Amino acid sequence: MKLLLLAQSNLAQLDIKYDHVVDIEGLEQKSFIQKYDLLLADFAFFGTISQYKNLFSYIILLTNMCDEQSYARALQIADDCILWQESKKIEARISYYQKKLYNLQNAIFSYRDLRFDVKRGELFKGRDHIALSNAQKELLLLLLKNMGSYVQKHTILQECDSINSENSIKVLIAKLRGLGFTIESQPSQGYKIVKEKR
Incomplete structure (x- = not known):
């Protein structure tokens, strides 16, 4: 599974493996971003990501606060909303989606x-x-x-x-x-x- 990060200073510092980092303008390059399966991005980019949600198999949004209202909003376009500090949970969810995608591709x-x-x-x-x-x-x-x-x-x-x-x-x-x-x-x-x- 290929992982794409939507660039932001603290996002790029996450201790996880990824294939590429883009900024907001990079998302507009459809032929490029279609190569990636999962998008990991800050909740602050909600409005922009909503335009491209169908180009990814899975989307994980990261936030500093995830109350019920924020979580419900995130699920309108994403598969998960996780706190920045929950790095192990982020890794676990990426692993889960990787297995899920493999099963789908071989279904x-x-x-x-x-x-x-x-x-x-x-x-x-x-x-x-x-x-x-x-x-x-x-x-x-x-x-x-x-x-x-x-x-x-x-x-x-x-x-x-x-x-x-x-x-x-x-x-x-x-x-x-x-x-x-x-x-x-x-x-x-x-x-x-x-x-x-x-």
Whole structure:
């Protein structure tokens, strides 16, 4: 897992391993920051980070005070809100997300008689292999990762490099439905794969 730090004097002094440090302007370089899985940043950058939250698998915000109100606000865009002085907790959470990401990258999603192998990017229906375009693979993975929750159109366009228009999204959704995925849509909320009833 690749870790990116949003630079601030005390942030850069943390005794943890990271791959790169950026400032606020660095976050605007989408092609660069997409290489990283986890963003570690000060709560003071909340407003800026909210614009780029969908580009990272996980975000940890650090703060000097984390009361209930601050924690609830942090969880609007991040996965964790941890006090600066809790260095061991920060390391533990990074380790947890690293394992979680590894499991996701090696996961096989099953949906009815369909199986999607994330690592290989391959879809099977029973024993039959179903060929997918890069755009279909990206969209399917994004929807499966957010199973049961709506993914907005702007998020799809931001996270899927092979999709460049809302019309393309509609076409791809229709194709995935044709393969057997039940996908609901709401104009203001986007699309979601409906969970199977057990």
